[in-house]
Structure formats: structure tokens, C-alpha cells
Amino acid sequence: MTAIQIDRVEKSYKGFKALKGVSLSIEQGEFFGLLGPNGAGKTTLISTIAGLIRPDVGSVRIHGHDVVTDQRQARMKLGVVPQELVFDPFFTVRETLRLQSGYFGLKNNDKWIDEVMENLDLTSKADVNMRALSGGMKRRVLVAQALVHKPPVIVLDEPTAGVDVELRQTLWKFIARLNREGHTVVLTTHYLEEAQAMCQRVAMLKTGNVVALDTMSQLLRRVSGSSLVVHLKHGTLPEGLRHLLAHDEHDDGANNGGNKYTLRVNAYNEVEGILARLRESGAEIDEMQLQQADLEDIFLQIMDGAPVR
Numbered sequence: 001m002t003a004i005q006i007d008r009v010e011k012s013y014k015g016f017k018a019l020k021g022v023s024l025s026i027e028q029g030e031f032f033g034l035l036g037p038n039g040a041g042k043t044t045l046i047s048t049i050a051g052l053i054r055p056d057v058g059s060v061r062i063h064g065h066d067v068v069t070d071q072r073q074a075r076m077k078l079g080v081v082p083q084e085l086v087f088d089p090f091f092t093v094r095e096t097l098r099l100q101s102g103y104f105g106l107k108n109n110d111k112w113i114d115e116v117m118e119n120l121d122l123t124s125k126a127d128v129n130m131r132a133l134s135g136g137m138k139r140r141v142l143v144a145q146a147l148v149h150k151p152p153v154i155v156l157d158e159p160t161a162g163v164d165v166e167l168r169q170t171l172w173k174f175i176a177r178l179n180r181e182g183h184t185v186v187l188t189t190h191y192l193e194e195a196q197a198m199c200q201r202v203a204m205l206k207t208g209n210v211v212a213l214d215t216m217s218q219l220l221r222r223v224s225g226s227s228l229v230v231h232l233k234h235g236t237l238p239e240g241l242r243h244l245l246a247h248d249e250h251d252d253g254a255n256n257g258g259n260k261y262t263l264r265v266n267a268y269n270e271v272e273g274i275l276a277r278l279r280e281s282g283a284e285i286d287e288m289q290l291q292q293a294d295l296e297d298i299f300l301q302i303m304d305g306a307p308v309r
Helices: 042-049 071-076 093-103 110-119 135-147 165-180 192-198 216-222 239-244 269-280 295-303
Strands: 002-013 016-027 031-035 057-062 078-081 153-157 184-188 201-206 209-215 226-234 260-265 284-291
Touching: 002 042, 002 184, 016 042, 016 057, 016 184, 016 201, 016 209, 031 042, 031 192, 042 057, 042 078, 042 153, 042 184, 071 078, 078 135, 093 110, 093 135, 110 135, 110 165, 135 153, 135 165, 153 165, 165 184, 165 192, 184 192, 192 295, 201 216, 201 295, 209 216, 209 295, 216 295, 226 269, 239 260, 239 269, 260 269, 269 284
Parallel strands: 031 184, 031 201, 078 153, 153 184
Antiparallel strands: 002 016, 002 057, 201 209, 226 260, 226 284
């Protein structure tokens, strides 16, 4: 089943085109990453998914419900954690979550509220007024509000921005559990290591366009930028391998005393050829390490316009 279907969505603000025909689909149960630099259109797209703004062209459906023409049913299927800390200062944590339940017509929801608070480590703050909470605790409440009606689709907009390690671990443990139980999770974050660890598939936005859309494993596999670091006990790098040197080593040929080299490789099968050339030259390897490209390398290549093979 398709959780979110986005078809040819365009949105402009006073002549500035924030989204330029974005199309993508997210399947139920996916952990999906929506990445891009500031100004790429992520917030506009999330606001469109949430029904907060109307697209100029195109449509968005949540579990088949159009976010414009069938907004009530679409909103019931969706829980959104906003980036901004928005809260009502007149209520306690528990009262805030009960009110949120009421917005969705839910009665006698205390059992699930208690479970959400326990999993987000909010139980001890249940009767504390919202304005007395720290920034990290307020963000936990925002997550709890998004989950209070057990939505099958959860959108997290920079959920760990400016928060401590404890909250990150608590949040990801709970969100990973919900994802295992079948909930769809859409994540936007500038912490690319989080996206790499959690997301199964990723879309990258740049100036309102989708410039990459693939599984995490495929992106990691095809990126140009892995490297083989070799530390030679004896000998030097053969002339026939010097064209593989990383750019920052071209000046002196190596670093760490002239016997440690970083070579660019694009596939595992290139490593054996490199080792064979080193053996033929009489060089003796003391230590070596294959360093794979990560999501940050992929992101920078795509945003710089470099080809990703």
C-alpha cells in the first residue's frame, strides 16, 4: 500500500518557485529520508503533505486521501513533528496530550498517552506545566503530540535539532519500534549520519527538484569516493598507481612520513589490482584500510552537481 503519493507538485511564493513538479511515492512501512540544503523545498513539501499549504499544481494523497479535498481523513492518517517548538503554556504535559487526543475525537486515550510518555521518558513530567520544561523536554512533547492518535504515517521535521544525546537515543529507539510495527516514517534532518542509520530509502531535493531518489544501499554502492589507505613498511607507491592518489596528497606524494597513501577506488574489484601492483613493485604493506563513502559524501557530490555513478 502507498502511504504518501506526491504527483507533480508545484508551489510558488511571489514569483519564487519553491517546488518544481515534485513526484514521488512512499510505501507503507518505509523509513524514508527527505534531504536537502536550506532552501531546497523540504519545509514547503512537508507543509503540503500536512495540508498546511495548497499546491499550485499537482496533488498529495495520504493513504489515498487527498490532503486538499479530503483533508479530515488525510489528517487522521498523519502525525507531524514540526521543527519549531510550538506549545500552549497554560497546560501540563498530560493535559496537552489529552487535548491533542480530543482534536482527533479520541476518548479514553490515557493508556496510550501513558505508553507514549513512558517511551519518551516524559512520565516524571506528566503534571508539569509546559512552560516549565526545558527545550529538549518540549521537543519530546511535540513528538508525543504527533503520535497521540496512533497515525500510520509519521513525519519528523528536524526532530533532533539542538537536542542532547539522551533524547536522540530515546526518540530513535521508540520511532524504530513504531516503524517495525508497520508505521511509515518520513524524516528530514541535517544530521546525515542519522539518516544513513535509520532510512531505507532517500530522496534529495535541490532548488525545488528531486535530484536523487534511491535506496540507501544503492546510493552507498554507486557513489564515487571510496578510498584505500595503505601504509607501506618498505618501498614506495609505483608510478602506475599515482593517478589514484587523493587530491590532497598530490603535492608530497604521501603523508605521515611519506609511506602512507590514500588511493581513490570506485569498486571492491579494484583493490586486488592495486595490491598486485604493489607486490610487483616490491613494496611491503604494513597496514591497509578500505574507507567507504558515506551519505555525507553522496550528499555533497549530488549538491555540487558531480556525477554519481
